[in-house]
Amino acid sequence: MYRILYWRRLRGAVLIAALTAVSADGAADAARERTQMLEEIRRSVRESADYTGREELRETTMAAMAAVPREAFVPAGQKPMANLNRPLPIGQGQTISQPLIVALMTDLLDPQPGDVVLEVGTGSGYQAAVLAQLVKQVYTVEIIPELAARARAAIASLGYDNITVRTGDGYAGWPQHAPFDGIIVTAAPEEIPPPLVEQLKTGGKLVIPLGPVHGFQQLVLVEKRDDGTLQRREVLPVAFVPLTRQRD
Template identity: 55%
Template sequence: MSGFKKLASIYCRGFILGMLGLVCAIPCAGAAEDYTVLRQRLVEEVSEDVIRTRAYTGKGALDERVMRVLGMVGRHRFVPANLQSQAYENRPLPIGYGQTISQPYIVALMTDLLEPEAGDVVLEIGTGSGYQAAVLSRLVDRVYTIEIIPELAESASERLKRLGFANVEVKNADGYFGWQEHAPFDAIIVTAASSHIPPSLVQQLKPGGVLMIPVGPVFQVQQLSLVKKDADGEVTIRQVLPVRFVPFTGEH
């Protein structure tokens, strides 16, 4: 065989193998998996992660109610059909329009840090597919959620209604000024990127309330900024890292 033919045949075989690899790597949507089992496995995984990060969160375990709800809400219903098979992996997923559904570990951590009570009224800025609102709705009295992208607001509203999350109200609007008609809120969660913390949101927080902003690039959360308003209206911001990491070593 000439060198050319030999090389050509090697290249061809390499290309075909590469293409096969690509095709095989694409998981088949709708693989017959028992979502309940997968969900429980995910909850266990999140619990393990929480134990590993307890030095920063100050918690060896998250609120049992939060974990129970995480095991109840079907995350696969909040992701695009072609990604449902990955819905119970502990990772963020794209939901279209340049937005993502957060990593379940982060959703659980954020929900826990908000310390939700049964009678609470919560405002969410950045509905996305509605998963965080759905989790919160099983823990509090009412959830108001604002989404900036019209298509996402519409689909999230329809989805939440269809799935029976009746205590959630979705609005397509600018979240910067909050939702004055339903203010004040016991907790506010802002998942939309911002160059600063909107002062109007802090004003709509009840004394003793908490405002949370996850900060970081898309698909990642770098830190959670936790704004607390005390009974006198004084505000402090606590910056919680979702990860156990101390930059100082040795004697420093």
């Protein structure tokens, strides 16, 4: 009996050690892939400098991108491709944005440690997690309940305590927590939603894709002047899913 129990314990220990080694190898592979993804982002930023006006992104932005495991925010079937610099489907007809676009939108917002920011279109939760590395608080709104629940679970699994996810119509913003230092919109309306302008602080920035569904869209940086008017700059041609609204 002693020999049998000993063998079972030994076999169990060997199995645990093997699983730990596999897990460690997987983590190492993901880290290498993320490093390659960051290099691809840097290269793409240089190549698109004629559009964006910037040869490189802030190191704080790149550090935030390096800190967030994108594989935690994609469906199981997409995990082998999680660290490729490309958008991926996440279900419900939605996508997780290309890492280059996530990094660029974050950099355009120029988030500061004390900022409170709003994200419209939680999606997978990945953009919110990147922002959470850089600001005091992220409020994020997702209109599709299934995606909001999944994003909330992914965010909780990674231990973030400065992201609040709400299911609702992001076109209306989140007035209870306004005004915001910055707002990021991750789906494209044809025009800037007026509630978001109202909820943006004076001097604050709004990063938003604008344009029709299946038509020409531009990523736009908007800054709110002291007199309440807006300064707009088109940054880059993009292709986003449409901003969905609740209808009565």
